[in-house]
Amino acid sequence: AHVDKGGHKHFMAKEINEQPTVIAEAIRCYLPTGSNSVTLEGVDLDFRNVERLTMVACGTAYYACLTAKYWFEQLAGLPVEVDVASEFRYREPPMPAKSMALFVSQSGETADTLAALRYCTGKVDGILSVVNAAESSIARESDIALPIHAGVEIGVASTKAFTCQLTVLLILALKAASDRGTMDEAQIADHVAALRGLPSALNTALEQSEAIRRAALRLSEARDVLFLGRGIMYPLAMEGALKLKEISYIHAEGYPAGELKHGPIALIDKNMPVVFMTPTDALFDKTMSNMQEVMARKGKVLMISDAAGLSAGGNDLWNSIAMPEIHASLTPILYALPAQLLAYHTAVAKGTDVDQPRNLAKSVTVE
Numbered sequence: 001a002h003v004d005k006g007g008h009k010h011f012m013a014k015e016i017n018e019q020p021t022v023i024a025e026a027i028r029c030y031l032p033t034g035s036n037s038v039t040l041e042g043v044d045l046d047f048r049n050v051e052r053l054t055m056v057a058c059g060t061a062y063y064a065c066l067t068a069k070y071w072f073e074q075l076a077g078l079p080v081e082v083d084v085a086s087e088f089r090y091r092e093p094p095m096p097a098k099s100m101a102l103f104v105s106q107s108g109e110t111a112d113t114l115a116a117l118r119y120c121t122g123k124v125d126g127i128l129s130v131v132n133a134a135e136s137s138i139a140r141e142s143d144i145a146l147p148i149h150a151g152v153e154i155g156v157a158s159t160k161a162f163t164c165q166l167t168v169l170l171i172l173a174l175k176a177a178s179d180r181g182t183m184d185e186a187q188i189a190d191h192v193a194a195l196r197g198l199p200s201a202l203n204t205a206l207e208q209s210e211a212i213r214r215a216a217l218r219l220s221e222a223r224d225v226l227f228l229g230r231g232i233m234y235p236l237a238m239e240g241a242l243k244l245k246e247i248s249y250i251h252a253e254g255y256p257a258g259e260l261k262h263g264p265i266a267l268i269d270k271n272m273p274v275v276f277m278t279p280t281d282a283l284f285d286k287t288m289s290n291m292q293e294v295m296a297r298k299g300k301v302l303m304i305s306d307a308a309g310l311s312a313g314g315n316d317l318w319n320s321i322a323m324p325e326i327h328a329s330l331t332p333i334l335y336a337l338p339a340q341l342l343a344y345h346t347a348v349a350k351g352t353d354v355d356q357p358r359n360l361a362k363s364v365t366v367e
């Protein structure tokens, strides 16, 4: 089907703006209206006897896996191993009994991810995939392929596929929690209700686009940018750095905030922007003390947080981006939007080719 930019300057902008709609669609498909439980009707999947989940992917899909590790472990008590496909396949890892493997891929054709899937075939109790292209090789070769319903994604830097992957992975983790009895019905219902409210929170986040554009104008002057987060926001810090380097060509690194002292703090000076992904979650105070460490060295802090977080951030912030308050498990999905918009507006300010960044391909089907 022919896909146009729908009035946007770039496919990436269109795809960022589509997220409330496509995520609502993914939620509707997996959690039919009226139901408070996560049964995944018609999907023959049971996590009761699974003792380990191995997740493998490349690029942005890999960061979706790293995020999902927190959900599967914290909500479902299921140990998870995550690896990038090009390492996993050549490492020849032993696959213990009672393990399942899960492959995440937008295209469903990434050569390394497909090879990793083939490596697991016959060695595990089930091969799952979370894909955008439902007719792809990875989908075909899985026991169960779960579509993310993101629609065609054209921008090389993945945006809506990432948040749809996260949405489906969270629903899968809730299914695991329900199978394994680690959450009761009321707790599951609480998460389901929060998920149903997600599209409207995403719309609120998109309203920050102009404020993010102004922050991006300043960010576009930087040579290097550090992204920090803790807990479930750590993988998103890496995804934010990946988005920025992919399309603006500014060197960026994502780091767990608690590791600041073990290296990156050496880079902090008055020229170094540091983006903090900091909802007011259980680790907020710890992240705040890392922020103080950056400010004490004159680093330029760009804080992304909710109203309570930003007020705790004080008046010395270089820049801030306000997010609505949201259920703790949904923060990586919501905060993906300012991360994407920051990269997008920075690239536009620099005049790079946003949809077709140099040297990158949408789908890497050769090694």
Ligand code: G6P
Binding pocket: 058, 059, 060, 061, 104, 105, 106, 107, 108, 109, 110, 113, 156, 157, 158, 360, 361, 362, 363, 364
């Ligand atoms: C390429 C794309 C990325 C994508 C990665 C994995 O590097 O540029 O946006 O995340 O491949 O692709 P997949 O189709 O397997 O998700």
